[in-house]
Amino acid sequence: MINPAIIQTVKLSKTYKGQGGKELLALDNIDFTIQENELVALVGRSGSGKSTLLRMIAGLISPSRGEVFYRGQAVHAPQKGVSMVFQSFALLPWLTVLQNVELGLEAQHVKKHERRLRALAAIDMIGLDGFESAYPKELSGGMRQRVGIARALVVNPDLLLMDEPFSALDVLTAESVRNDLMALWNKGRIQTKAILLVTHNIAEAALMADRIVIVSPNPGHFRAILHANIPRPRSLHDPRVQKLIDDVYTLMTTSEVAVSPHEPEKAEEKLTLFYRIPEAGVNELTGLLDALANPELSGQCDLPKLADYLSFDIGELFPLTEGLKILHFALVSQGDIELSLAGKAFIQADILSRKQIFRRQLITHIPLAAHIYQLLSETDGHRLSEGIILGHLKEHLAEDEAESVLTVLIDWARYAELFAYDYDAGVLSLENP
């Protein structure tokens, strides 16, 4: 057989129970395969379900419907031959570097002598020699993640799963760890047959992956799959890599219902009352508006360029661009962002008028804000417990999402002086202190 599948998922779905027993769909009908000698990157904004997919493939959580197959075997628990690198490293602070790396071998009852030899080899390979007897707390973030990688590689995994492995590192460190790992992969110095990477960094995905899978939320599904037939080692200056990055941004910001990607989108779809408002604080939103007004950008910009300019990954950038978009301060499409009339007016205004503009946009374009405002106007005393609003939200959103939506909305409403919030009592009101 040529290129046998390492992982195959069949109609994979994951649902969560919302309040009132309603089922919330996190991932919908995923059919996906990972072939041998492939490095696949999953990209998508937060909440798109890519981490859930990774964990289902790992056998850490079980799917609600559908099945995962690892080399033809149904996966119901973590498989030998699949190992994982964690975002926050997940090192045991009471074990030395060497002991941390040995732990997985110990669990497999590998004899002590062989265990030590293999662990030392893995440590040498990833550039940690000299640090064997150090405790993780003595190491910098980059060195800690090298331990995480050595621990994953020492069991000679068939498939390596990486959950945002470089996102907790600074840019330079991330690059150096990534380059070292890619060198091992490119030269075939590790026995691993495939790597599945979850990332927020599109440039990272473009530099590493053979395939980039774009996961879109509500519910999580595959938006598109891009093949990257670019020889390695790759460089960000390579026009082919740049093109790939552009394509990913374009796909991620283009509505799926648009008939043709070259035609401007029709009237924006109206938000629902329970729209998952992104985690975008007022300060960051106004900061981004000001940045866009910068003469260099003159009100419009390529998203990859903007991400580069701010050194943001999409985990940081997309909530903000989405926030501007739903407030109609900017038009976001085709991988570009452009200030709207309201956006331009906002930038020109002074502090007090800015609040008025923000308030107008909030009431007009965010149904939940308008709804709460109306409820408050109608109730006696103009007060409302946050529990009531949260209860409604939780029927349609997962618990942490509902809380995040309300927190963001309160932040926006306080800035716009639309309504007030009493933290101690948990009460929304029209009072003005």
Place this chain on the structure above:
Amino acid sequence: MTKALYHSSAVLGKPLTVWDLAALLLVLTALFALGWGATEMATPYSLGDPIHITLSPLELPAYAIRTITRMLIAMVCSLLFTFVFATWAAKSREAERIIIPFIDIMQSVPVLGVLSIIVVGCIKLFPGSLLGPELAAIIAIFTAQVWNMALSFYQSLKTVPNELHELGDMLHLSPMQRFWRVEVPFAFPSLIWNIMISMSASWFFVVASEAISVNNQNISLPGIGSYIALAIDEANVLACVYAILAMLFVILIYDQLLFRPMISWSARFRAEEDDTESQSWFLNILQRARIIRKLAAVTRRFFLNLIPLFSRFSMPALSINQKFSAKYSHTAIMLWRTFYYGFLAYWAIYAARYVMESLNYAEVAHVLWLASITFIKVLILILLCSVIWVPIGVKIGLSPRARKWAQPACQFLAAFPANLFFPLFVIAILKFHLSVNVFTSPLMILGTQWYILFNVIAGARQIPHELLLACDNFGVTSWLRWKKFLLPAIFPYYVTGALTAAGGCWNASIIADIVQWGDVKLTAVGLGGYIAEYTATGDFPRIALGIGVMCLFVNLLTHFVWAPLYKMAGTRFKLDDVND
């Protein structure tokens, strides 16, 4: 080249160093003393036999060893209980529903009040041997130690980060490996801290539980507690001083040989570098001595080899958190719950009926009245101590030089059994003709006030330096500084300290309400005195009533006063949310 590093402990052929000899000597002495203490426990005895205690200071070292032995046995039992039940509660939802409320209730039961019941049971269990009373004393110490250890361990297990669980799954760790390599080390720092608190708290009980009277029979187990009881009985001031000195010495040894090394060693289990890392000379000796290192390596290997052996046995309760309860059907869980609550209700009714058969409502009203008095006393004492210790604690906490010696000193003072000082108060009250009701009250808080102090110190030391500078900058001084800055900043820590101190007060009232010196007996009005009085005569319905009311009061206070304060402390007065 790197390999040589890991086999350094194999060079055992070299001659012994001074460190080896010192370490060996210390360890062997300790083992011998404990062994002797343990064998002395099983001597023949039947209720009514006089146990000979002398006031000769030469006997004191032997008594001290017996007291320590009891304490350590109880600690081992506490650890076993913690590992079994706290783990069970953390792993199974059904077990959690029973174990955690049980521990919560048990925490509020006054140990000294139930002692007499325990003694009677234990003597029946081991007729004709001193093991019975010994066991009772050990159980009393155990109940003073175990609950906070179990709760802390349970809480730690519940807060193991999800990624570590996932790591365990991905590495295919067996349940035993997961427990010993991931979960126990994760819980270790807070467990060590709680072991220390427990040990400190239990000195008080070990002294109180050695000499007790049940059914008008005096039982005094050889130990420092009995020694001081006899000294009080004979109004022998010198003997009291000897006992206090002996105790000081014992606690000092304990602190230096056990706690300092443990705390210093446990720093390695913390995820981040800690600036409070304390040094321990004893740990340094142990770590430098090659023979001890070798010994440690051998024991470690022995235990690690045990792990795969154990992991052959399946441990369903230990494997995966939620899957356990999912195995049972809904109806089975409902049935079990009905049974459980039914049992509780039955037991409560049975106990109430038992009490009411021999007592009337007037008695109940009287006990409630006594409880209210004790409540007021506790309240006033906590307020007084707060007024005294909060400003001092803040001053110490803000000064790096002062807190260097103050924190270990407080821990030491908290460990010192305050009951040894009771005679001094009695002598003072008699001499100056002071009011008994007023001046015996401080005895209740004598031992637990230190919790307020050292928690306040801990709170003050974590106030960010920049906040202090900001307040200086804006001229926030005097009362405004306390009201708006210092007091709120230490509030979460203060609540913890005050809660511990208040809980201890209720318990201590049982021995603080009635104090003796020679033939003089001073009795203060309060619930503690009531329980103590009927414990001595073995009037079980009244003991049960007294203890029940005390539990009730402590629980009501916990739920309606401390829990809300705790919640407020955790949300509004947390410093790290804003200043990170």
